[in-house]
Amino acid sequence: MADISLIYRICETIIGVLGVLGNGLIITVIWRVPFMHTSSIAIICHQAIIDFLGSLLLLLQRNIPVPAQVPQTFGGELLCRVWIGDVTLFLLFVASTYNLLALTLGRYFNIVHPLRFRLMQSRKGVAAVIVIVWLLAPLIKTYSFLHYSVVDGQCNFRQLPASKVMGPLIICLQFFLPMVIMLYCYIHMAVALKRQAKLITLKTDDVGQDNTTAEVGRAAQMHQQHQLLKVRRDIFETLVVVFVTFVVCWAPSQVAYFMFNIGLLELDVKGPVHIISTIMTASNCCLNPIIYCFKYKLFRRAMRTMIGRPDNEQFDGLIQTAATNTTQNYNMQELKMTVNE
Numbered sequence: 001m002a003d004i005s006l007i008y009r010i011c012e013t014i015i016g017v018l019g020v021l022g023n024g025l026i027i028t029v030i031w032r033v034p035f036m037h038t039s040s041i042a043i044i045c046h047q048a049i050i051d052f053l054g055s056l057l058l059l060l061q062r063n064i065p066v067p068a069q070v071p072q073t074f075g076g077e078l079l080c081r082v083w084i085g086d087v088t089l090f091l092l093f094v095a096s097t098y099n100l101l102a103l104t105l106g107r108y109f110n111i112v113h114p115l116r117f118r119l120m121q122s123r124k125g126v127a128a129v130i131v132i133v134w135l136l137a138p139l140i141k142t143y144s145f146l147h148y149s150v151v152d153g154q155c156n157f158r159q160l161p162a163s164k165v166m167g168p169l170i171i172c173l174q175f176f177l178p179m180v181i182m183l184y185c186y187i188h189m190a191v192a193l194k195r196q197a198k199l200i201t202l203k204t205d206d207v208g209q210d211n212t213t214a215e216v217g218r219a220a221q222m223h224q225q226h227q228l229l230k231v232r233r234d235i236f237e238t239l240v241v242v243f244v245t246f247v248v249c250w251a252p253s254q255v256a257y258f259m260f261n262i263g264l265l266e267l268d269v270k271g272p273v274h275i276i277s278t279i280m281t282a283s284n285c286c287l288n289p290i291i292y293c294f295k296y297k298l299f300r301r302a303m304r305t306m307i308g309r310p311d312n313e314q315f316d317g318l319i320q321t322a323a324t325n326t327t328q329n330y331n332m333q334e335l336k337m338t339v340n341e
Contacts, residue, residue, distance in 0.1 A: 008275045012062045015282050019055025022289030023048040033302040040106055042126045047099045051285040054092035058282055069153035080155035085148035094174045095137035101178045102129045108185040112192045140173050167261025175254040182243050238296040249284035253277035
């Protein structure tokens with residue numbers, strides 16, 4: 001058991017360090033690069049802040065020693081429930097989940113219902129999302145704090161009578177419900193993007209070869225719509241990878257806890273099943289920065305800009321096209337929002 005505990009500590013320390021560094025990089029790039037200052041990027045930045053805090057807490061919890069004997073006082077109970085137990089850590093993980101859900105819904109409305117999405121593009125809209133995330137996460141995890149208590153000087157996890165109802169309900173709220181909503185959104189977005197691509201292809205085929213002003217304008221309009229579709233598809237593909245990573249990291253622990261709460265599985269909080277599933281869940285907070293670095297083109301461009309190697313020609317040209325094409329369905333402001341997201 002000592003060896004398993006040591007491996008557990010080493011793995012989660014590595015995850016914590018990677019999460020702090022990776023999410024710190026995300027926050028720094030977004031803060032320092034002006035064209036990253038948009039509403040949707042603000043939600044991504046908020047995600048990085050939550051994951052940064054989660055990684056930092058994970059790093060500190062696994063490396064700051066706790067008393068061998070926890071006093072059976074109010075302070076001891078507080079220490080047990082808030083610090084020694086994993087509930088505070090999972091509260092941050094749940095906040096990250098709901099922030100990802102908000103980010104997904106923003107993409108969904110942008111692609112499937114763009115007129116509704118336009119109403120969400122404001123500081124008040126972003127502020128509302130952040131407030132909702134930080135209201136939901138503590139509300140969902142409040143009951144979980146009751147699972148830990150000091151018994152004979154040790155902080156122990158205990159099964160409560162109401163857990164057969166509250167346990168599955170909490171797991172559904174913190175994992176299964178967000179997962180189902182996001183899965184629906186990504187399937188619908190994939191269909192919508194495919195339909196948009198087909199429509200643009202048909203319109204492009206109808207463009208004549210004459211060098212008249214009307215035909216040149218239509219050709220420029222089709223090129224612009226094609227470029228916008230590429231930008232949207234890039235963001236969509238990045239978030240799909242983030243979503244799949246979330247499901248893979250979270251599923252083992254949530255399925256195990258669900259089975260434990262309904263009495264189908266005996267779960268030892270110091271056993272290998274709990275340790276491995278917790279490590280997988282914690283690893284999610286350090287993987288998103290890696291995904292953004294390798295998958296999200298706009299973020300890579302922002303990194304190059306931050307280190308003095310700007311590469312915005314494609315986006316600048318796209319915005320300039322919108323400024324000179326008054327017949328385009330997308331106005332200048334909407335185009336800037338789409339490009340910078």
